[in-house]
Amino acid sequence: MIRLLTGAGAFAAATGAAFFIGVAPASAPDRPAGAVHVRLLGVNDLHGHLEPPRPGAGGVAWLGAHLDAATLPGHTIRVNAGDMVGASPLVSSWFHDEPAIEAANRMGFDVGTLGNHEFDEGGDELMRLLRGGRRVGPDALKRNVTGRLVNTSDAGFGGTAFPVIAANTFDRGGRLVLPPYAIAERAGVRVGFIGVTTVRTPTWLLRRHAEEFRFSDVSDAVNRWVPVLRAKGIEAIVVLAHEGAASPGTEGPVIDETREMHDAVDVVVAGHSHSLLNVRVDGKLVVEAMSYGTAYDLVDMTIDRDSGDVVASSAEVPATTHAGVDPDGELARLVADRRERVAPLAERILGSRDAPLTRAGGELARLVADAQRVSTGADIALVSPASLRADIDAGPVAYEELFAAQAFDHPLLSVRVTGAQLERLIRAAGERATASGPDPPLRPAASYELVASELLLDHLPLPPERRPRHARTEVEALAAYTQARLR
Numbered sequence: 001m002i003r004l005l006t007g008a009g010a011f012a013a014a015t016g017a018a019f020f021i022g023v024a025p026a027s028a029p030d031r032p033a034g035a036v037h038v039r040l041l042g043v044n045d046l047h048g049h050l051e052p053p054r055p056g057a058g059g060v061a062w063l064g065a066h067l068d069a070a071t072l073p074g075h076t077i078r079v080n081a082g083d084m085v086g087a088s089p090l091v092s093s094w095f096h097d098e099p100a101i102e103a104a105n106r107m108g109f110d111v112g113t114l115g116n117h118e119f120d121e122g123g124d125e126l127m128r129l130l131r132g133g134r135r136v137g138p139d140a141l142k143r144n145v146t147g148r149l150v151n152t153s154d155a156g157f158g159g160t161a162f163p164v165i166a167a168n169t170f171d172r173g174g175r176l177v178l179p180p181y182a183i184a185e186r187a188g189v190r191v192g193f194i195g196v197t198t199v200r201t202p203t204w205l206l207r208r209h210a211e212e213f214r215f216s217d218v219s220d221a222v223n224r225w226v227p228v229l230r231a232k233g234i235e236a237i238v239v240l241a242h243e244g245a246a247s248p249g250t251e252g253p254v255i256d257e258t259r260e261m262h263d264a265v266d267v268v269v270a271g272h273s274h275s276l277l278n279v280r281v282d283g284k285l286v287v288e289a290m291s292y293g294t295a296y297d298l299v300d301m302t303i304d305r306d307s308g309d310v311v312a313s314s315a316e317v318p319a320t321t322h323a324g325v326d327p328d329g330e331l332a333r334l335v336a337d338r339r340e341r342v343a344p345l346a347e348r349i350l351g352s353r354d355a356p357l358t359r360a361g362g363e364l365a366r367l368v369a370d371a372q373r374v375s376t377g378a379d380i381a382l383v384s385p386a387s388l389r390a391d392i393d394a395g396p397v398a399y400e401e402l403f404a405a406q407a408f409d410h411p412l413l414s415v416r417v418t419g420a421q422l423e424r425l426i427r428a429a430g431e432r433a434t435a436s437g438p439d440p441p442l443r444p445a446a447s448y449e450l451v452a453s454e455l456l457l458d459h460l461p462l463p464p465e466r467r468p469r470h471a472r473t474e475v476e477a478l479a480a481y482t483q484a485r486l487r
Contacts, residue, residue: 035302035311036189039072040238042289042297043109044081044271047117048088048100049292050335058294058320060103061327061335066320067107068328070298077184077191078109081271081288082242085129086117087389087407090346090400091338094142096125096135098157099338105161106331111182113195113240114166115271120408122209123177130178132159143476145344165195165240168221170214177213180225183234189303191236192229194222198243198253198272206410207458218243218253219260226262235308236301237265244273244288249281258284266310267299278315287315295319346400350479351486357392357405362434364388364405368474369436371481375472378414378451380422380437382429382460387453387474397482406474410453415462420444425460432459 043063052059067078084104085097092100104112118126121139128135135153142152167180181194196218202210222239229237239261245252254270258281261268267285270277274291289295295317302312339346357364365385373381390404403409417425419442426435433456442448452460453474472480 040299042269045083045291048092053292061332063293064328080112082115086120090403115242116201123212168216192234218257238267247275249277249279350483365434371478373436375477379448382433382452409475
């Protein structure tokens with residue numbers, strides 16, 4: 001019998017890390033009599049990467065094929081640790097990340113949790129992605145290649161087909177927004193899952209969205225629900241934690257939180273840091289499969305049938321290489337359909353570059369700041385380099401490359417400030433911002449129009465009522481500037 005029950009009461013980079021190339025064998029290891037072998041297959045931080053993020057690796061059609069090959073029928077549970085959507089390439093984002101949800105449904109996940117990016121567009125959109133329905137209103141509209149606004153949401157979008165759990169995410173009234181846990185049964189044994197999201201989530205959200213939610217401590221939330229699962233007779237406990245650490249995982253937030261988790265926790269499937277993790281922390285396995293579907297977690301647990309305890313566990317992090325692997329046909333068709341529909345806009349060439357524009361060198365941040373200042377007619381622009389998601393290669397520059405660089409596509413807002421205020425804002429932003437405009441010193445009493453993304457202005461000491469919107473978003477400003485200047 002294979003069934004999943006939601007929780008009652010609420011809806012080769014590093015030492016010690018295993019990075020295996022190719023498809024993991026779908027065979028159960030030896031186990032003692034009276035024990036059951038259960039396999040977890042985990043993914044984190046897909047970020048709507050339907051297509052391979054680099055040649056020969058990733059892409060949901062190949063990810064799905066790898067998961068299928070590693071599946072032990074009747075003994076496998078598929079999980080994700082959040083950020084399946086958000087900051088996505090145009091092929092998913094233009095359709096409001098509905099294709100990423102559809103791909104996850106096709107891959108047959110049994111349970112997942114929320115990452116910080118699931119909150120990017122606020123609570124209403126989060127719940128729509130979970131429950132289904134067509135997006136409506138101004139935020140449903142995207143500009144096509146002719147500049148016309150069209151609703152790119154699918155009227156038949158069905159939402160997420162598997163339970164999503166969140167034990168430390170509350171609304172402003174202090175109520176859990178989703179179930180804190182789920183229970184999966186395989187081969188006569190039950191495994192409990194608790195989902196948690198990094199408490200730093202509001203740092204990356206627009207203020208108007210961040211104000212909708214409250215996030216409690218990760219380990220405290222886990223420890224709150226472990227006794228509930230144990231009271232139901234469940235001793236095999238897995239945490240889906242959208243919290244990470246740098247490879248090799250000797251230190252970092254998820255390592256610290258794992259140390260503070262109840263000893264009954266057996267496995268932590270991590271995310272957020274896009275790292276390769278396969279370490280043991282105080283007896284608990286902690287795994288993370290990088291990002292963008294380029295790898296997945298393969299965790300084998302031996303569970304005593306009588307006690308329900310995990311008596312042995314091991315993990316691998318195989319890469320989703322293409323060599324020798326046939327892509328999943330249904331997923332390949334889903335991706336091809338979205339690529340065909342968005343191609344006229346995505347592949348439109350806006351300019352050309354003799355040299356790459358990189359984040360590390362600062363060239364991309366300076367271009368973006370210049371674009372925002374010039375395209376809006378402001379006196380000065382501030383750009384956060386942390387908001388840039390990809391470099392721009394030398395050669396022809398397509399629209400989708402600009403979108404990949406500025407995947408948040410936040411609204412641009414402007415505010416009029418004095419020179420003295422502006423200098424204070426620049427100092428407050430520090431290394432978090434790159435400026436385009438007049439060189440200091442600024443005239444203290446003079447008036448300047450400052451333009452920046454809504455997210456950056458949310459984190460500067462400005463009164464909210466002084467933030468009128470511009471007509472353009474980050475990507476629209478960058479596209480207009482690129483078309484005018486990079487010829």
